[in-house]
Amino acid sequence: MNGLVVLKIGGSIITDKSSSTPKSLADAIERIAQEIAGVSGSLILVHGAGSFGHPLARQFKLTEQFDVQGIIETHRSVKSLNTMVVDALTLSGVPAVPVHPLSCALLEQGRIRDMQMAPLREMVQRGLVPVLHGDVVMDSARGAAILSGDQLVPYIAQKMGAERIGIGSNIDGVLDNQSKTIPDITPSTVDRLRVYISGSSHTDVTGGMLGKVQELVELADKFGISSRIFNASTPGNITRFLKGETMGTRIQKDK
Ligand code: IPE
DSSP, X not given: OTTOEEEEEOHHHHBOTTOSSOOBOHHHHHHHHHHHHTSOSOEEEEEOOGGGTHHHHHHTTTXXXXXXXXXXXXXXXXXXXXXXXXXXXXXXXXXXXXXOHHHHEEEETTXXXXXXXXXXXXXXXXXXXXXXXXXXXXXXXXXXXXEOHHHHHHHHHHHHTOSEEEEEESSSSSBOTTSOBOOEEOTTTHHHHHHHHHHTGGGOSSSOHHHHHHHXXXXXXXXXXXXXXXETTSTTHHHHHHHTOOOSEEEOOOO
16 A cells, blocks of 8 residues: 555553553554644554553463463453544544554464454555554454554554554664664664664663664565554654654655
């Protein structure tokens, strides 16, 4: 889909991730909504769960066992965060609609096996902005499992033929061993950079930066979809990303 952008906003930006109970950051949610409203174009937004998802997933041991009450409470909680994000976007004039992964995706051993893409395609074609989120999702092998927004983004981008991906977290991009941002990564440079990237993985809570980078490098290489990992807690950076400006780390195909 020509010009489509898939943007993930990490749970650490829109919630207080250090809190053991759900705590949203209303000012950040409003700022993000306004930045998105300020730039036109086709967009699919994915947001993380932060303190609305991780503590409940841990409490009910959802990565280890099937728990009906855990599914209900965790989904209910992440859905309430999604409602806040969609409401803020709506108030800012963005035609946002909620899309809950629990209702349209199926996992197998924690990986997306199937997901309904036709409604997303129609939404985007008609100018709507689907807003998805990290969720608890049915799993054909385990009963249910946690689906991170980090897995949703490359999957959706590939299925929809997106042009660009943005990963907005609270770090300035992919950092080297001196905590400096690596500006560009391509399939031919990733091997050389691997040792530095794994060194900075402690800053990432959902499975490590290296895994994320590798997945994005593969997407660039195979499908020509470029991505940018940037600091979305810095005001103005989402606007910059949407406008295609340079900041953070860009991952793209070799020229
Ligand atoms: C996690 O989603 C989903 C649940 C814990 C239910 P993410 O992995 O996308 O969330 P963040 O960005 O780490 O908060």
